[in-house]
Amino acid sequence: MFKKTVFIIVISLPLGGLWFIGQGSYIHAKAILAQLLLETAWTETLNGQKEVKPWPWADTWPVSRLIVPRLGISRIVLAGANGSALAFGPGHLFQSAAPGARGNTVIAGHRDTHFEFLQELRIGDQLELQTANALTLIYQITDTRIVDENDSSFLSSGDKSILTLITCYPFDAIQSGGTQRYLIIAKYKITRSYI
Numbered sequence: 081m082f083k084k085t086v087f088i089i090v091i092s093l094p095l096g097g098l099w100f101i102g103q104g105s106y107i108h109a110k111a112i113l114a115q116l117l118l119e120t121a122w123t124e125t126l127n128g129q130k131e132v133k134p135w136p137w138a139d140t141w142p143v144s145r146l147i148v149p150r151l152g153i154s155r156i157v158l159a160g161a162n163g164s165a166l167a168f169g170p171g172h173l174f175q176s177a178a179p180g181a182r183g184n185t186v187i188a189g190h191r192d193t194h195f196e197f198l199q200e201l202r203i204g205d206q207l208e209l210q211t212a213n214a215l216t217l218i219y220q221i222t223d224t225r226i227v228d229e230n231d232s233s234f235l236s237s238g239d240k241s242i243l244t245l246i247t248c249y250p251f252d253a254i255q256s257g258g259t260q261r262y263l264i265i266a267k268y269k270i271t272r273s274y275i
Contacts, residue, residue, distance in 0.1 A: 114168045118142060118156040125212050131159070140165040143172050144179035146187060146245075147208040147216075153197050157209075161188040170194050176235060176244075180211035184237035186244045191262070195247040198264055207243060207266050214273055219243045219266035229259050241268035 117134040122142040124132040131141045140158040147154050157179065161171035170189035177183030189195030207219045219242070226249055227234065234244055242265060249262035 115156075118158075118169060122156050126214065134168075140168070140171070143212065145210040146170065147210065148197065148201070148205070149208065150205055151197055151200060155189070155194055157187055161186075166190055166194075170245075173235075177237070177241075179209055180213065180215055180217060182239075182241050184235060184240075184242050184244055185209070186235065186246060188246045190256075191247040191249065191251050191253075192256070195245065196251070198245060198247050198262060199251045201264055206269075207245075207264075209243060215271050216273070217241075217243075217271050218269045220269050221264055221266045223263075223265040225263040225265065227261050227263060229261055231261075234263055234265070242266060243268070 114134070121132040121134040122145060125142050133141050140160050140162075142156045143159045144157040145154060146157050156169050158165040158169050158171045159174070161173045165171040166189065170187050172179060173186040173188060176186035179185050189198075191198070201221055201224070203221050203224065205221045207221065209217045209219065211217065225234070234246075244266075245264040247262050248256065248258050249260040250258070251262070
């Protein structure tokens with residue numbers, strides 16, 4: 081009986097390990113495929129199509145592209161900041177100004193995936209936000225803040241055009257969620273055409 085139990089354990093542990101490796105590989109493969117589909121949907125958006133879904137059952141679509149020149153980062157921004165959109169990329173908060181519009185454009189992302197780079201940004205860094213109508217808005221980071229998850233005062237912009245990036249904080253938290261949010265606040269500088 082003891083030998084049978086040991087045999088089952090010896091066989092189960094490697095099989096379990098292979099299962100978890102397979103699951104992790106599947107998630108990464110799915111993320112890579114999603115990015116390719118998002119790039120295609122963004123290209124179609126730039127060609128004048130509206131609300132181009134990256135896959136038939138998607139409940140989101142690309143609305144802009146966020147670029148961080150100093151870090152060489154480019155992210156497709158999706159419509160909405162709900163859980164299903166944020167699984168594939170950063171999302172635009174519908175209650176904030178649309179990308180390219182006057183006001184405060186707020187984009188949220190997960191601290192351990194698409195917005196992990198926020199911890200590397202510094203005051204003075206430039207951010208670029210490409211819009212569907214072939215414009216690039218240039219912003220300069222002016223402030224970083226840590227706020228409570230219930231604090232929505234940052235949504236107000238007065239008469240200024242700003243870009244706010246938001247993610248969970250701290251970056252190295254073991255458990256996701258938490259009660260703090262990390263904000264990057266950038267002031268609008270200039271617009272240029274990119275097509």
